[in-house]
Amino acid sequence: MARRAFVLIEGHPRGNGVRYVQAAKRLGLHPITLAADPACYDYLTAERSDAIRVDTSNLDALIRECSRLHATYDIAGITGFTDVDESVYITVGKLCRHFDLPGPRPASIERCCDKFSQRLALLKAGVPVPAYRVASNATDVENAAAEIGLPVVVKPAIGSGSMGVRLCRNVDELAEHTTYLFGGKHIWRSSPRILVEEFAQGPFYSVEIMGDEVIGIVAVDFAPPPHFVFRESIFPAPLGDDEHERIADVSLSCLQALGLGWGPTNIELRWTKRGPVVIEVNPRLAGALEPQLVHLASGIDLITEHIKLVIGEKCDLRRRHSQTAAARFLVSDRDGTLDWIRGDSRAAAVPGVAEVKLYxxxxxxxxxxxxxRDWIGHVIAASPSHARTEAIIQRAVDSIDWLITPFPPLGE
Structure with missing residues (x-):
């Protein structure tokens, strides 16, 4: 009988990648990663997991490679993820269709990956979103900001990981960021288009969904503006019943508007004066350690349950316990040379700390x-209460120290 293979398209250098490989093994599957450069994913060597070099932007090449693998293995399922190019998810959907395997709808994934198309679909369905305009040149950006009113958030229409996203509070910041995006410093993976949107102000939440079931809501805090670098995530978010219900209802409306409802979905929103306003819908699991927080706090392993769906099995989303879990990212406040970083062992020894990693x-x-990419490490902790978890994670973070020496001025 042929061995059951679980095919992963690309990977994730931090967090979810290694967990997919480990979870697949626990389910008795043989994980095989297809990647343009497998060396990008150190965990493949550490886990002794098979990897094949292939052009993952070429659907025909992936079909040929999967067909070749099919001669040796029983391909139980195909999925994929990356922290750079979300078109991988579209490719995964097409591969699943080709090989008649469970998977997401490619058209729905494609609609989500283009933030402008996503916004159009949400607006048409009556889902609350920030006011926005799309721009293809500097004049368009300037006019859009004038129509919406400063401050505005300026971001690429296609992208992930907060890359190229900035809060522009005045005309100088707007001009500076427009020059950055259009001036060749930002790497575009499609024709340059910018989304200029109203800055929806209020607490930020991230909603984790599997299928059409809201698993939970994560509260997110950011490092200081003008950028949106995740600094801390807490699950479950401290919300009242009414707030939780309204956020869940809006999130499920997003699924209907975008044709989602299979597998994982992550929805980011803010609670504003008019209630929940959707910032972004991602047709995948969140990448900022949120699956780990959900697992620690509730016992639900979203990665394992996703794999079960991918291989055609029924997932189990029952909560097994109730705790509060939090992740704190270590973020540099300056450029320079990292002379030293230490204290991770002390942090890991703090009772209640689940994980400490330095990048x-x-x-x-x-x-x-x-x-x-500004993260230099993280700490994860869990306990029976919100206040205790916050105290644990603060104590652990206080145990870690580092020194960054600024680069010498040019010419010296």
Missing amino acids: RESKTPIIRKGDY
Whole structure:
């Protein structure tokens, strides 16, 4: 009998990638990663997981490789993820259709990945979203900001990980960021289009959904503006019953508007003066450690349950316990050379801490990008109460210290 293979298109260098590989093994599957550069994913070597180099932007090449694997393995399912190019999710949907395997609808994924198309569909369905305009040049951006009114959020119409996203509070910041996006510093994966949107002000929440069931709501805090770098996430979010219900209702309306409802969906929104306003719908699990928080707090392993759906099995979303879990990201406040970073062992020894990871080594350069790439590590903790979890994670973070020496001025 052929061995059951679980095919992963690309991977994720932090967080979810290794967990998909480990969960697949626990389910008795043989994970195989197809990637343009498998060396990007260190965990593949650490987990002794098979990887094949292939052009993952070429659907025909992926079909040929999967067909070749099918001669040796029983391909139980196909999924994928990446922290850079969300078109991977569209490709996954097309591969699943080709091989008659369970998977997301490619058209729905494509609609979500283009933030302008997503906004159109949500607005048409009556889902509350920020006022917005789409722009293809600097004049369009300037006019859009004037119509909406400063401050505005300016972002690429296609992208992920908060890359290229900035709050522009005045005309100088608007001009600076427009020049950055259109001037060649931002890497575009499609024709340049910018979304200029109203800055919806209020607490930020991230909703985790599997199928058409809201699993829970995560409260998110950011590092100081003008960028939107995740600093802390707490699950479950401290919400009243009415707030929770309204956020859940709006989230389920997003699924209907976008033709989603299979597998995982992550919805980001803010609670404003007019209630929940949807910022973004992602047809996948969140990448900022949220699946781990859900697992620690409720016992629901979203990654394992997603894999079950992918291989055609029924998932189990029953809560097994009730705790509060939080993640705190370590974020640099300056550019320079990371002379040293230490204290991770002390942090890990704090009772209630579930995980401590440092992403950077000593003597490496730190050049802030204004997105997830600014993280230099994280701490995760859990306990029976919100206040206790916050105290644990603060104590752990206080145990970690680092020194960044600014780069010398040019010419020295």
